[in-house]
Amino acid sequence: MKRLDDAISAAGCAAYVAYASSKDADFRYLTQFQVSDPLLYVKRLGEEPGLVVPQMEYARAAAEATAVPVTRAESGYLAYLDEDKEPWKALAHTAAALAGGPVLVPGTLPYRLGRLLEGYGEVVVDTGGAVGAMRAVKTSHELAAIRAAQQATAAAMDLGIAMIRRSSAQGGVLLLDGEVLTSERVKAAMHTYLMGQGCIARETIVACGEESAMPHRQGAGPLRPDEPIVIDLFPCDEATGYYADMSRTVVKGEPSPEIADMHRSVLEAQTLGKSLIRAGVPGADLHAAVVKHFDEQGYESGAQGFVHSLGHGVGLEVHEAPSLSPSGGPLAAGNVVTVEPGLYYAGIGGVRIEDMGAVTAGGFDCYTDYTRDLIL
């Protein structure tokens, strides 16, 4: 909380005000409270944070949240609602009263609330992203949660890849246990395994052939021999809220020479990227080193080839600070980042290899211990 107080103080404000549900990672980080509907959070400088909750959530919030719950009645909200006749106006009224002075707000505060808050005094946008910066440097407790999620993810990846390895080619598609092996079957098996580990995976990618050339295409239908299959899994551990993130590319059979070359180059790029990571190195430099590597091997970066950034932070969001992209600033010890170079060409296919681990003072503590081999 000291860093949030520092931000409030530096902005010349009396309090930090947010309005979000636990779908918002900043909110979950600040409150440790899981809730579907948005709640008002007010942290006055130097005081315990408060959370305005409906009566029905009071006892649960008292038991679960790290902020001090206040009912809507106690907060003044219900009286303001009588007076103002409009929930958003009453919300702004409540926030202003609890804050007691100029407010610092996250850039993501609902615009409607921000505009109404301006009627009560100065509203300063936290352009530095104080909570995001707090979240980017993980505690040992957070690192353990992320490492555990990544271990479950590697086991799920192994299960999916084993299905492809055990399959056989027939009539241009892969068969397993007498049935066509589809993207959906592999996803279902990985998801069911992960659920048993307390992790929920969504939007998982198992994309074969032409579909693999679109980096975020989820993929559907039969998997085919001799074509690249990109698998990208990024489940969330339900209990902790932390994500994992991992990708592999495999071929059952014989890859085209283009795919084999792309895979070799992506593998080298990943090894290079991981070798350069340590606290203090700008994410932009890591991205640039991989762009240079690809360029030297005749692969472009931009509209095709290496079309995304080298990596991103992972935590309560699957994409968060820091960024390993052209705009990425210096890494810090305790950051958790992916290293995921990829190459994508329409008509040929895609290759991506993604590991995740923690940045340390002297290097990279890779949490992903799993083969990067292409051919099954």
Next chain:
Amino acid sequence: MKRLDDAISAAGCAAYVAYASSKDADFRYLTQFQVSDPLLYVKRLGEEPGLVVPQMEYARAAAEATAVPVTRAESGYLAYLDEDKEPWKALAHTAAALAGGPVLVPGTLPYRLGRLLEGYGEVVVDTGGAVGAMRAVKTSHELAAIRAAQQATAAAMDLGIAMIRRSSAQGGVLLLDGEVLTSERVKAAMHTYLMGQGCIARETIVACGEESAMPHRQGAGPLRPDEPIVIDLFPCDEATGYYADMSRTVVKGEPSPEIADMHRSVLEAQTLGKSLIRAGVPGADLHAAVVKHFDEQGYESGAQGFVHSLGHGVGLEVHEAPSLSPSGGPLAAGNVVTVEPGLYYAGIGGVRIEDMGAVTAGGFDCYTDYTRDLIL
């Protein structure tokens, strides 16, 4: 799109501007595109909506989104970024250029973006919630998706309740197949079943005894005989994005007289609520009828007793318009709502029974066909 054009036009604006990911239900509704990171959406009056996407998402967006994808380069964003040196500024610059005049924005637009947009012209908040209003009235296609999700949910509920029914009491806890039957075991079985149906359940409630008195307490540990067990399941169908929502309260053994009375009263309240639903009736009247019913039977509404609203809309969010609460306006045919009266007393426990269905011109098309019995 006509209703969005009407809202743009009524506000005297040139375009509607949003910036969100598919975690935002309005965004998913408008674009039908699944994406983790926020994207800029600009709908000019009378024109096709546009979606500004990173290069790596272009091909996928062209294949999947109902808005027309434009790369960041094509949109001008990358040039503005060079000029403005700051992503949020470049984003506002891009939005203003694409809009070409005053903009209508959702109340949830990030405040930082809204403030920057003000530098380019008038920014009008859509206080009427045009997209939310569009979402509240479902098409037959949406109704079918929600009904299918609710059917899977009822089957999962049956599976969970069957585990409790098959259990036996020993030493103050329930045992099933030689092991203690816990909240976690029941949840895991229901979740695994739902996953096989393509549905992801999160924050499911299986709360026993004292925990059942907190309406949103998720519950943990051994389930016990003779105590109320509230089960509340609200999974999301991954493919369609639509939610279901259902609750039951059961007792293995002999409920206390208080719980038996509360259950009878809640059951009557639900039957009453469902019988009064039809297009045109205000949600507030339905809620008030149930408050009156409870009052007549000696149960209060407020800090304890009936502590929440009678129900809520369900769709791409588990809680959306319309509201069956003191502030709820008239229902419309095509709304999907829950009817979920409950009573909660610390020291005694909680009872909630929740069905979901569609509002029709003349009544309520209940999608939940499952026993409401208390005693197993």
